[in-house]
Amino acid sequence: MSKIFILPKTSIELNRIRLKHPKNHQIECDYYCDNEQFYELNMRKNSYHSWFMNDCLIQDGNVYIITPIDPLFLMIPIIGSMDKQQSSNNYCSLMDIMADQNLDSTSIDLINKIFNDKLLKCIADVKSFESELFIRFNRERTMKWLCLKFEQIKKSLAKHGFKSNTTGGFTINNYVAASNLVSTDIIDQSQYNSMALQILSDYIGDDYERELRTILGIPDIKHQQQQQQQQQQDEDIKDENNDKKRKLDSSPAKKKSKQHEQRKMNDKNKKPKLTHTQRMLNKVDKSGIKDISSYFKKHC
Template sequence: MLGSGNVQLYEVKAFEEDFHSWFVGQTVQRDGKLLFVTPMDPLYLILPYMIKSGREGKFQPVDQVVKDEDFPASSRLLSCTRSITTLHHIAEEKEVGSLKFHRYSQERTMNWLKKKVERTVAALKKKNICVGEGVKSTTYVRVKSESDNQEEDYLRYAHGLISEYISEELSKALLKHLGLPELKSPTGTEPPSKKRKLSDKPVEAGEDYTKFNTADFARKPPKKMTAAQKSLAKVDKTGMKPMSSFFSPKTKAEKK
């Protein structure tokens, strides 16, 4: 979305939930959609065109660089107030007479993106927004009051926000420029049983469970006898009736 007057680029994000309405003044807005409009740096959209033309390794007029048959309106980016005046952040400039020529610069782009990350970190700290692994995602409240990796957490979080506007290749280059190692997902720590479930192959038992059905395995080991049980075992039980005989049903006397 391009603004009028002082031409400026805006990013519009829609927040929408089903069956919601809003009170606006004295009226009810039946459409529950909310639009968030934020000023956006046009260099983010000009950058892919500059990178593409930079592969030729020569200076070119910017109006010949920002051209797209699929998106003819892309040329309007050069009408933004900040576009021409800030191109030096991502490109080298050469002036011949009254004409200016530009060539993409990886070094300048990295420095420009690094400043974007640092400003984002400063804004997060100013708003007292805590980020990182020690944060409850629902409330953005840090679990631990202090963390040795707090600064790195902020850098990674800000890098993630900036990466939404640049290519994956450029995002990796920026991560390296910030001096942050790339994080790898712990796929190797996944339980073997879970890996088998995700596979298309039939699941087979990892062990022979039939051995548990043998008589030797079913027999329980003898329990240790207590001192009272040992002394009772030594008593002479000759002529003594078993305890079960006192609870057996009585038999009827036979008729004479």
């Protein structure tokens, strides 16, 4: 089936490499690389579109865009996992690390050409021995590098006039809609911070995102909203249970049952009625009179 691809301007020959996604380490994705750069494949989904090309109709209306990606995003989860498995003081050969990813020799050679010691020093401690690189993951350097990426993304958003919209995506300030309305909203720094971190978080794990939020002082608004929604749901459930209890208590059957129980308690506490003879006997002085049962007791 034919598809529409948008490629970089330079004519390149790409090799496919399958690596774990930097956000979700359980999913493997296809990436592409030449001798200098890594690329990722993005899809712009258009469910109800088709394409005309020459005399042909292409049923798949999606657009596939191959864009550059910083290869260090792909390397962070790989080196980070090695750091958890082994002592933090151990250096590992880059060749051995790539061999553990089940890559073929061609892919490993391309990776070794791209990942030089200067690039890897952004996220790791690097030593070279006989033209082979040995690396050790450095979380402090990694967080500094992520902060630098955050600032670069924020500057790019401000330069091109992006702003967040109500659908959770981004729009451009000077975009003119069909109604010829131009947005004049002023973007503050907090919005740019949120947008930049939202973009960056698509390429890092949740633990790095949380630590980055702490360093940059950016609150997790989405998490706060989820907590508020959960609290509201708990309160609604509690109110609903209280309403059901009140309705149950006010139901005719419940009232009748309570009245019956109250009547039984009253009957139990109520003194029995005495006959005329019993009332007369109660008035008689019984001092010196023995109880009839005393005549039947054994005497020692």
